[in-house]
Amino acid sequence: MSSDSVRNIVVVGGGIIGCTTAYYLTRHPAFVPSQVSITLLEASTRGAAQGASGKAGGLVAKWAYPKELVNVSFNEHVKLANEHNGKDRWGWRYVSTGSWEGRGDPLPDDLDARPSNSLKREKSLEKTLGLPDGRKVGSNRKLTGLPDDLLWVKEHLTQSYSSMAPEGATAQVHPYLFTTSMLDLAKEKGAQFKSGTVTSIIQSGGKVTGVKYVEAGQSESQTLPATDVVVCGGAWSPALISRLPIQGMRAHSVVIRTEATAIIAPYVLFTEITGLGNGVVTPEIYARPDGTVYACGPGDYSPLPDNVDDVVVDPTACENLLKNVCAISDELRAGTTEVRQACYLPVSSIGGGPIIGEAEKIAKGLFVATGHTCWGISNAPGTAKAMAELVMEGHMKCADLKRLHPSKFI
Numbered sequence: 015m016s017s018d019s020v021r022n023i024v025v026v027g028g029g030i031i032g033c034t035t036a037y038y039l040t041r042h043p044a045f046v047p048s049q050v051s052i053t054l055l056e057a058s059t060r061g062a063a064q065g066a067s068g069k070a071g072g073l074v075a076k077w078a079y080p081k082e083l084v085n086v087s088f089n090e091h092v093k094l095a096n097e098h099n100g101k102d103r104w105g106w107r108y109v110s111t112g113s114w115e116g117r118g119d120p121l122p123d124d125l126d127a128r129p130s131n132s133l134k135r136e137k138s139l140e141k142t143l144g145l146p147d148g149r150k151v152g153s154n155r156k157l158t159g160l161p162d163d164l165l166w167v168k169e170h171l172t173q174s175y176s177s178m179a180p181e182g183a184t185a186q187v188h189p190y191l192f193t194t195s196m197l198d199l200a201k202e203k204g205a206q207f208k209s210g211t212v213t214s215i216i217q218s219g220g221k222v223t224g225v226k227y228v229e230a231g232q233s234e235s236q237t238l239p240a241t242d243v244v245v246c247g248g249a250w251s252p253a254l255i256s257r258l259p260i261q262g263m264r265a266h267s268v269v270i271r272t273e274a275t276a277i278i279a280p281y282v283l284f285t286e287i288t289g290l291g292n293g294v295v296t297p298e299i300y301a302r303p304d305g306t307v308y309a310c311g312p313g314d315y316s317p318l319p320d321n322v323d324d325v326v327v328d329p330t331a332c333e334n335l336l337k338n339v340c341a342i343s344d345e346l347r348a349g350t351t352e353v354r355q356a357c358y359l360p361v362s363s364i365g366g367g368p369i370i371g372e373a374e375k376i377a378k379g380l381f382v383a384t385g386h387t388c389w390g391i392s393n394a395p396g397t398a399k400a401m402a403e404l405v406m407e408g409h410m411k412c413a414d415l416k417r418l419h420p421s422k423f424i
């Protein structure tokens with residue numbers, strides 16, 4: 015950080031919200047590197063995007079919520095992809111999205127499959143809540159079979175398929191690649207990345223003056239002066255601002271590499287699968303342009319660990335998820351599982367959200383951008399653009415986010 019800097023902006027959290035905020039701060043017209051320093055602090059020792067932002071599905075949808083963020087975010091995703099070759103850099107592409115309902119064909123060793131303990135209190139990720147009523151999964155179904163090019167689910171097991179969005183209304187990114195690209199692009203313009211956990215926000219006279227942090231691998235805390243602090247800590251944000259009504263919901267996911275000969279058309283499927291001996295299961299399945307297919311299961315409320323690096327993966331939850339998705343697809347069954355993982359979505363415990371704005375009742379210069387639930391990938395660019403305007407100019411221009419202001423939540 016330059017000692018001559020007029021402003022020292024500290025972004026806490028190297029997930030998609032923090033990294034994209036750093037990107038938009040460096041692209042703001044008022045950002046002059048000799049006068050403004052931007053430092054992003056991330057608690058993981060493994061770099062950015064180690065939480066939900068690296069382990070999400072990556073759907074970008076016009077039906078996402080809240081609308082005031084979606085309206086900006088979808089267009090910004092398109093612009094970012096055009097400007098930085100998102101197609102090659104982070105797997106940007108338009109994708110078809112549909113709800114698929116049918117039977118599963120159990121694997122031979124699947125007859126005694128039973129849900130793991132962690133799935134007993136399972137919770138939907140609630141992505142379909144933003145759809146207009148008539149298009150919710152389970153309604154308005156055509157029994158006319160699958161689209162011609164959707165060959166990677168078994169036709170004879172399909173009871174119904176219906177499109178969930180018109181062409182051009184859903185797209186996808188690879189969330190880890192998108193998040194780390196945002197950070198790299200921010201660094202190219204002068205933002206700094208530090209590995210360390212922010213332990214407290216320092217304020218004086220009602221104004222933020224710095225943060226205390228512990229560098230990765232050290233035990234002594236250090237102080238970083240700050241004129242502005244943007245808390246983008248995802249599920250861990252209440253560790254810094256205890257009044258934030260945010261809790262973490264854990265969800266498991268897997269990534270399967272399909273065989274080179276498999277034809278995997280670009281679809282995201284919201285499934286309802288029966289016949290596997292454990293009621294209805296509802297995995298989401300995302301074909302990706304790199305020949306892999308990602309799938310995620312429901313959420314549970316297992317306790318949040320202190321650090322993103324210590325998230326516990328329940329192997330049984332991953333195994334059940336694999337069995338469920340392989341039960342409807344020969345292509346997935348023939349593939350190789352590359353990743354079994356878990357992460358925590360930041361969810362508002364009082365409903366609504368995300369929470370975005372200046373928490374001036376706590377301290378001037380303290381900003382919050384968290385609680386994006388199941389839509390943080392989709393809504394990151396709108397959030398970040400609005401935050402950059404607020405921090406650099408004192409007000410948001412691209413969106414009216416009054417409903418999401420911290421004062422409504424804390």
Ligand SMILES: Cc1cc2nc3c(=O)[nH]c(=O)nc-3n(C[C@H](O)[C@H](O)[C@H](O)COP(=O)(O)OP(=O)(O)OC[C@H]3O[C@@H](n4cnc5c(N)ncnc54)[C@H](O)[C@@H]3O)c2cc1C
Pocket residue numbers: 026027028029030031032055056057058062063064065066067068069070071072073074210211212213246247248249250251253254264265266267310311321322357358359360383384385386387388389390391392393
């Ligand atoms: C299974 C699953 C599928 C999903 N699919 C989609 C999807 O298809 N589309 C979509 O739009 N959204 C999706 N989401 C939601 C999306 O992943 C989240 O909303 C988003 O990643 C949240 O980003 P974040 O940056 O707020 O949090 P995180 O990704 O959790 O990042 C927060 C970071 O802050 C760091 N941090 C926290 N506190 C501190 C501190 N004190 N000091 C330093 N660093 C700190 C953490 O270590 C972490 O790296 C999905 C989520 C899950 C779990």
